[in-house]
Amino acid sequence: MTVADRWLLPDGIEEILPGRARCAEKLRRDMLDLFDRWGYQLVIPPHLEFMESLTAGVGHDLDLQTFKVTDQLTGRTMGLRADTTPAVARIDAHTLKVDGPVRLCYAGSVFHARPASLGASRSPIQIGAELYGHSGVESDLEVISLMLETLAQVDAESVSLDLGHVQIYRLLAAQAGLSDDQELELFDALQRKAIAEVDQLLNQWGLDEASGRMLKALPHLAGGPEIIERARGEFVNAPQGVAIALNELEVIAREITSLYPGTGFYFDLGELRGYNYHTGVVFAAYLPDQGQAVAKGGRYDGIGEAFGRSRPATGFSTDLKALLELKAESTEDCTGGTTIFAPADADAAIVQTLRRQGERVVRQLPGQETEAAGMGCNHQLICRDGEWLVEPL
Secondary structure, rough: OHHHHOOOOOOOOOOOOOOOOOHHHHHHHHHHHHHHHHHHEEEEOOOOOEEEHHHHOOHHHOOOOOOOOOOOOOOOOOEEEEOOOHHHHHEEEEEEEHOOOOOEEEEEEEEOOOOOOOOOOOEEEEEEEEEEEHHHHHHHHHHHHHHHHHHHHHOOOOOOOEEEEHHHHHHHHHOOOHHHHHEEEEEHHHHHHHHHHHHHHHHHHOHHHHHHHEEEEEEEEEEEOOOHHHHHHOOOOOOOHHHHHHHHEEEEEHHHHHHHOOOEEEEOOOOOOOOOOOOOEEEEEEEEOOOOOEEEEEEEEOOHHHHHHOOOOOEEEEEEEHHHHHOOOOHHHHHHOOOOEOOOOOHHHHHHHHHOOEEEEEEEEOOOOOHHHHOOOEEEEEEEOOOOEEEEE
């Protein structure tokens, strides 16, 4: 083993160094303070759980993303969490057992066996909020609003909100009588925006004309607010739940426009991200020149059923590391303020008092020759006429 083998980190695993780490921690605290002002209570789930808990109710995709280990005590398979949502859902359903709405938030590292996208971190610091116990569009609106407030904390501008509703596809597939295998095959083609493949599948399955036409329309129903009205025309023969879903999207767009007038909207009724566990509205926030969503979420009713209590739920999450890259202030701004250099012979009681008052004091060690500025200090303790004073460098 070479020396490089000892310090080389795996692909997609990174460390945050001093200065930047202080910025990250400050941002984490600011975000959690924001969530607290909205009534979201902080929970800290374990990083390591049995696989049955980590993947309960969220489908096969998360299983593929999870690092797995064997518990030496029980022989059971455990995993490092790849997403915090299942753990928070378990806390709500099994541990808290509150009947009414519950607001929970979290901030902590998650670990991905493979990157979510090209160049993405495999150890993001996931931060987010979940609202349990309410099934109305009002809770979706609250969570989307909180997501936009979160992005405002890092001075994000020109936010575009991508909106979809997986219930539309679920209802159309059920009305068409698709088998489970057909539903998944069509889902895969829709996710890849493979329009020719979608048409080919629907033609070969011999569906009734109305059902086939509505399913073929899905990948074409993407664009601005006018898409909602177009969809109403396309889905006149759809189940009533489709009209309800379209109304929900319209309400969300109208209310968010009123509260956050600078927000752009892109409706994509063929967007089925998180289809394995999302049950209603899905949303993602994009910024100019950013190829990937900076935050995303949606409704996932019933997730608590795997833990003994089915609960309506909606939430969002983002990566603190990604937000840190967006934040306008520099490392110097973030780590700014007063940092006092105390020479080795400084009065220990004075140093103690300053620290208790909240000042940052770096004390010189005997024999240390590093100058105050080299230690990141911008003030110093100086003894004048027998009195220790703090003065700028």
